[in-house]
Amino acid sequence: MQIYLPIAEVSVNAFLLLGLGGLVGVLSGMFGVGGGFLITPLLFFIGIPPAVAVATGANQIVASSFSGVLAHFRRRTVDLRMGLVLLIGGLIGAALGVQVFNQLKAMGQVDLLVQLSYVLFLGVIGSLMLVESLNALRKSRHPQPPRAKRGSRPWIQKLPFKMRFRTSGLYISAIPPLIVGLLVGVLAAIMGVGGGFIMVPAMIYILGMPTKVVIGTSLFQIIFVTAFTTILHATTNYTVDMPLAVLLLIGGVIGAQFGTQLGLRLKAEQLRILLALLVVGVCAKLAIDLLVQPTELYSISVVGAV
Amino acid sequence: MKRLFRLALALLTLASPAAAEEVVAALSQNRVSITASFDGSEILVFGAVKYERPISEVTPLDVIITLSGPQQRVIVRRKQQVAGIWVNTNAVEVDRAPSYYAVSTTGPLKDILAGTEDLRHKISIPRAIRSVGAPSNVTNSQDFTDALIRIRENDKLYRMQEFETVVFDGTLFRTDFSLPSNLVEGVYTTRIFLTRDKKVVGTFKTFINVRKVGLERWIYNLAHEQPLIYGLMSIFIAIGAGWGASAFFRYIRS
Numbered sequence: 041m042q043i044y045l046p047i048a049e050v051s052v053n054a055f056l057l058l059g060l061g062g063l064v065g066v067l068s069g070m071f072g073v074g075g076g077f078l079i080t081p082l083l084f085f086i087g088i089p090p091a092v093a094v095a096t097g098a099n100q101i102v103a104s105s106f107s108g109v110l111a112h113f114r115r116r117t118v119d120l121r122m123g124l125v126l127l128i129g130g131l132i133g134a135a136l137g138v139q140v141f142n143q144l145k146a147m148g149q150v151d152l153l154v155q156l157s158y159v160l161f162l163g164v165i166g167s168l169m170l171v172e173s174l175n176a177l178r179k180s181r182h183p184q185p186p187r188a189k190r191g192s193r194p195w196i197q198k199l200p201f202k203m204r205f206r207t208s209g210l211y212i213s214a215i216p217p218l219i220v221g222l223l224v225g226v227l228a229a230i231m232g233v234g235g236g237f238i239m240v241p242a243m244i245y246i247l248g249m250p251t252k253v254v255i256g257t258s259l260f261q262i263i264f265v266t267a268f269t270t271i272l273h274a275t276t277n278y279t280v281d282m283p284l285a286v287l288l289l290i291g292g293v294i295g296a297q298f299g300t301q302l303g304l305r306l307k308a309e310q311l312r313i314l315l316a317l318l319v320v321g322v323c324a325k326l327a328i329d330l331l332v333q334p335t336e337l338y339s340i341s342v343v344g345a346v
Numbered sequence: 347m348k349r350l351f352r353l354a355l356a357l358l359t360l361a362s363p364a365a366a367e368e369v370v371a372a373l374s375q376n377r378v379s380i381t382a383s384f385d386g387s388e389i390l391v392f393g394a395v396k397y398e399r400p401i402s403e404v405t406p407l408d409v410i411i412t413l414s415g416p417q418q419r420v421i422v423r424r425k426q427q428v429a430g431i432w433v434n435t436n437a438v439e440v441d442r443a444p445s446y447y448a449v450s451t452t453g454p455l456k457d458i459l460a461g462t463e464d465l466r467h468k469i470s471i472p473r474a475i476r477s478v479g480a481p482s483n484v485t486n487s488q489d490f491t492d493a494l495i496r497i498r499e500n501d502k503l504y505r506m507q508e509f510e511t512v513v514f515d516g517t518l519f520r521t522d523f524s525l526p527s528n529l530v531e532g533v534y535t536t537r538i539f540l541t542r543d544k545k546v547v548g549t550f551k552t553f554i555n556v557r558k559v560g561l562e563r564w565i566y567n568l569a570h571e572q573p574l575i576y577g578l579m580s581i582f583i584a585i586g587a588g589w590g591a592s593a594f595f596r597y598i599r600s
Contacts, residue, residue, distance in 0.1 A: 042385040044527065046562040047569055051385055051527030103584035107592050148423050148434045156431075267581050274577030278569050282580045283382070286587050293591035330431045336500075337425045338493030339434070345532070346417035346442050 047281035048092045054287060056086065061291025068104070068292070069299020070306070071315045074262070076101045076233035079288060081158060081322055090151050092281050094141075095273035097232030099285045101266045104292055105234060105259045112256025119207035119253045123260040125214050126221035126239070130265035133225020138272040141230055145277070148341060152330075157231050159327045165237050166319035173312035180309055208249045208257075216247055221261060228269045234262040367407070368396050369550045371538050376552075378525060378534075379559040386527045389413065389554065391450075391536055392520040407547065408451070408458040409511050410469060410539040413523045415446030415503075415556075416532030422490040436483065438490035442476040445530035447498075450507040450521040460544035467539060467546060471495055471504050502526045531556055 043054040060082055068075040076097050083093035112118050144150045199213030220242045224235035239258045243249045249257070274280040303311060371393025378387045391411050397404055420443050423434040451458060455470055464470050477491050484490070498504040503526065511521040533553050540548035558566055569576045 041383070042527065043382055044380055044384040044562060046558060046565045049528065049530070099580050099584050102581050103588035106585045107589055148421065148437060152431075152433055270581055271574065271577040274569065274580065275573040278573060280569070280577060280580050282565060282569075282576075282583060285580060285584050289584055289588045290591055293588055293595065296592075297595050332432075333427070334425060334432055336493075336497060337432075338490065338497060339423050339425070340494055340497055341421050341423070342445075343419040343421055343439070346419055 043283065043287075045088075045092075045281050045284050047279060048088050048096075048284060050087060050089075052086065052088075057284065057287040058291035058294075060086070061288035062295035063291075064288075065292035065295020065297075066299035066302065067295075067315075067318065069296035069301075070303035071299075071311060073315070074101055074105060074234040074236050075292070076235075077158070077162060077231070077237060077319070078322060080154075080232040081326060084154075085325075088281075088284070089279075090154050091141075091145060091273075091277055091279045092284070094154060094230070094232035095270065095277060095279040096281045096285050096288075098228060098266045098269040098273065099280050099282075100288050100292070101232075101234045102263055102270060103285070103289050105263050105266070109256065109259040109263055112259060115256070116207075117253050118256040118260050119205055119249070120260070121203070122205045122208055122210075122217060122247075122249065122253075123257045125203070125217045126224075126257070126261040127264050129218040129221025129223075130225035130228070130261050131268055133222035133227075134229045134265050134269045134272060135225075136222075137226040137229025138269065138276060140226075142276060154231060155326050155330055157227070159323055159330065161227070161231070161238070162319050162323035163327070166316055166323050169312060169316035170320060173309060173316050177309045177313065205249075208247075208253055210248065212247065220246065221265075224261070225265050225269075228262075228265050229272070232269075234266055236262060367398055367540065367548055369409075369538050369540050369548045370394055370396065371536075371550050371552065373536060373552060373554060376554055378529070378554060378556040380529065380531070380557065380562055381560055382562055384527060384529075384562075386529075387525045389523045389525060389536075390520065391523065391538070392518070393538060393550070395517050395519070395540060395548070397517070405542060406513075406516050407540045407542050408453055409513060409519045410452075410455070410459065410541060411450045411511055411521050412469060412474075412535075412537045412539075413446070413448045413450075413554075414444040414474065414535045414537070415530055416444070416534070417442045418445050418530070419443075420494065422494050424490065424493070438477070438484055438487050440475060440477045440491060440494060443494060444474055445532070446503050446525065446534070447471060447474050448505040448507060448523050450510045450523065452509065452511045452513055452519070454508055455506070458541050458544060459539075459546075463541070463544065463546050467537075467549075469537075469539065471506060501528070503528075525556075529556055531558055 041054045042051045044051045064075040064079045079100060080093050080097040084090055141150060144153050199215050201214045202211060203214045204211050220239060224239050227233055227235045236258050240254055243254045243258060244251060270280055371391060374390035395407055420440050421437050422440060423437045425432040426435040459469060464473050468474050475491055495504055511519055513519045534556055536552050538550040539546050
């Protein structure tokens with residue numbers, strides 16, 4: 041069943057979109073990731089214009105993170121104060137990101153920007169995950185006592201504007217969380233991702249937050265930043281495609297149900313290796329597209345009606 | 347169906363006022379509605395040539411039919427390898443290029459239409475595109491317009507349909523155009539040219555209105571006229587859909 045998307049202005053098979061959403065839903069159910077980093081490139085592959093893919097991806101993440109953050113609020117695993125500081129950074133970052141996005145769009149380089157960002161981030165995160173999970177798999181075969189981490193971060197202690205974050209049990213400067221939030225905001229605007237894959241490690245390893253509040257707090261920040269990004273893209277670029285987002289979402293929710301079941305049957309180490317391979321795979325596909333000479337060197341963009 | 351079609355043509359021929367050699371024509375539809383399930387559309391163009399003398403005394407005419415979408419300003423960019431990766435470098439702006447363009451003829455275009463006539467009426471695909479002045483750093487601007495044509499031909503947006511106009515009994519003609527699903531909204535123009543000895547001897551012009559309708563129209567208008575409300579609504583609808591679907595699954599489970 042073909043469906044004509046009013047904003048993307050292309051006709052796509054509705055079941056393909058449901059299936060795509062479903063596939064990403066299965067993965068996000070299995071691995072507990074948002075899936076924004078997969079859905080945006082997959083939309084490029086099926087011919088959705090990159091600007092629409094990024095903006096609609098952001099819209100879809102707002103929705104898919106919503107039920108998650110509600111659950112964390114009920115369990116009181118959201119550090120609101122930390123979330124707000126991250127959010128302020130995130131909003132500034134998103135505004136900057138959309139500016140850069142629009143500038144480069146006018147110059148005809150936005151596809152390059154989006155693809156390069158994906159190759160860079162997926163490449164780094166994917167290889168780190170792969171190395172770590174391979175190590176973990178080796179260790180699980182030869183069990184060793186786990187080493188204590190959460191090392192001291194002296195440079196962070198020296199920064200000014202200290203704030204007390206009671207839920208996280210931290211007394212640190214507001215500058216590092218602001219910067220982390222800002223970076224994630226830029227990524228949300230440029231890549232159409234929530235940025236959890238950057239924020240979660242940053243919160244644990246740089247800010248030193250306890251693991252139990254990390255997911256809820258990051259989801260809290262992600263919802264507002266991606267909502268803000270959606271509004272910015274909708275008002276400056278008119279690139280948010282509502283029917284596209286809804287179809288992906290419905291597929292995603294159904295997929296997530298199966299993904300959760302599937303995830304329970306696999307071992308944690310195997311899951312992490314699969315996820316790492318997936319991330320590296322998407323990265324490799326995008327990198328090849330940039331490196332291999334394209335069959336068509338020319339591209340057209342419509343400036344306006346005459 | 348075919349009989350009905352011929353009858354319609356006969357009526358058309360009768361209805362037209364008596365004049366020198368002229369063409370009358372009609373389309374199977376004057377409007378194309380882009381709905382949520384829009385998957386392209388077929389347009390049938392049919393008509394008749396009205397001769398002033400009996401057909402046996404005159405050399406038969408050739409027919410060229412064009413269908414053109416709204417004119418657009420486009421930028422054609424070329425990729426070059428910079429530090430190992432393929433990047434858009436040079437760009438040429440094309441002032442006028444139809445979003446869709448098809449030419450259907452009764453014979454090879456070069457045999458039935460003179461170059462000067464093509465230049466005047468802008469019939470062939472390269473002539474239908476107007477490109478003035480490339481930036482000084484681009485020397486081969488022709489490559490860019492060629493690329494524009496090539497890309498749009500591959501997307502089935504530009505088509506050369508030689509021999510696809512069929513003439514019956516020397517007077518009745520018909521052709522089909524298939525509009526793809528990735529259509530641009532606007533007024534589409536159908537032009538019919540009669541040629542003899544490569545000269546245009548008669549023309550006819552009519553229009554097709556291509557519009558988004560229903561939900562598609564509403565979403566598109568809202569997104570462009572009330573973007574803030576549209577953005578907020580997208581977020582709430584998406585949250586509602588996501589939350590509703592997961593609530594539905596919780597309900598099934600329990």
